[in-house]
Amino acid sequence: MKGKPLASIVSAGLSKFGKIDGLYARELFAEAAKEAYERCPNLDPKRDIKALFIGHMGESYEHQGHTGATAADWAGLLHVPATRTEAACCSSGVALKAAVYAVASGLCDVVMVGGVEKMTHRSTPEVTEFLAMASDFPFEQWHGITFPGLFALMATAHMHKYGTTEKQMAQIAVKNHYNGSLNPKAQMQKEITLEQALSSRVVAWPLKLYDCSLITDGASCLILTKPELAKRYTDAPVHIIGSGQASDTIGMYEREEFTSIRAAKLAAKTAYEMAGLTPSDIDVAEVHDCFTIAEIIAYEDLGFCRPGEGGRMAENGETALKGRIPVNTSGGLKAKGHPVGATGTAQAYEIYLQLTGQAEKRQVADAEIGLTHNVGGSGATATVHIYRRG
């Protein structure tokens, strides 16, 4: 049945995002878990939570793998089945999909799903190298293509095909920094000007510093239950009514076009069909703005506008906080920050706040339907989830 809840979010937690000195990944995850437990007094975590799914990208940052068991232990969930998912920046988007499978299959009544990454203690060249591991090694990394480089290749292609401008990309940064200024958990809580964005130093032309998301420490989590059990835990659940995931070639160069992300389009199609909804039904969305061009492409891939019109959509303010469809009210990866493994469920955290009226200064009035769009690497993995206020 279209629009039937697959699973329900009854609580959520998010650590502070930023340069969090002195806290390792497992401790950041404990911060997120603590908030989720405090929000939901009817939940007895040790008794009720039957599984943990956690997204985490890199062992390299902390010389620490085996994240499933480590996170379960530090979240006070010793002995639960703990599964770590890795799909680069889509690691916790994929964890969310796995958690939906666990709940919707009937195997688990209550699960925790989240993500974590600790990044800021490493140098920028090291982080650049670790992030590049999300792309093809023999033909992309080996020839000096960085992660910003891949999105820069998409930006050049988009500019060439559609006339998208550096100014339109900068407008995404300005919007998301404004939203971030309203989010007390965001890494960057100050507004920037268009001039600042356009004159920032080049990272991978045409992308400049303010076109890039941040290097961030952070963790996020959600508590999911079967929809029929949701009221046991909260009066205000948020139902997941669409869950799409798709993959594509690991090498970006092998794809037919560089101006859209095919896996995201496929994931969106699945999610919209499950939900029985169309793009015009979405009230608020968190999309994967790892780079400003990625948000422009997301508008097009999600059907918020036609291919090639994403730049103009940004320019017209249609996705601003008070626009037709507010996008990245949290500040997005651009200003809230992008601890890669934590991002997918951090997006869901923001939609949970928006649909339960807890987004404070950045609250979208009467938001009922939300969407999250999470992309791994240059688009070899993508997930799209659709949510309805319970």
Added chain:
Amino acid sequence: MSAQSSSFTIEQFYKAISQKKLIGGKCRKCGKIHMPPRPLCDSCLSKEFDWVELPKTGKLLTYTVIHVAPTQFQTMAPYAVGIVQLENGVKIPGMIKETPLDKIKVGMPLTLEFEECQQTQQWPQWPRYHFKPA
């Protein structure tokens, strides 16, 4: 597994590069040309291929100039990389050298140049190549 199918690998591609040859695997069943070669055709799942030499010239589909580079490439920055579509349609990414960075344009004709191998003890020992204006 037959020796024939198992030889269609990334390792063989780079071995050929070290002999200054650009090769791909052509599927005997559906005709798709793979760069890199693969042991299993992603289109028709065939396991039978023939080696084909790929054209070394093509046009630039898109490019970027990397300023913030990973540790290994830091001394080269800023440098250009792009995706080139060879004359037979196959796409290959690579650095663009032997041209001022501001002369690089989408659509420009480029040709592949093999580089001399640098011997190291570390994996991988793949030789490099780059593109230059045709």
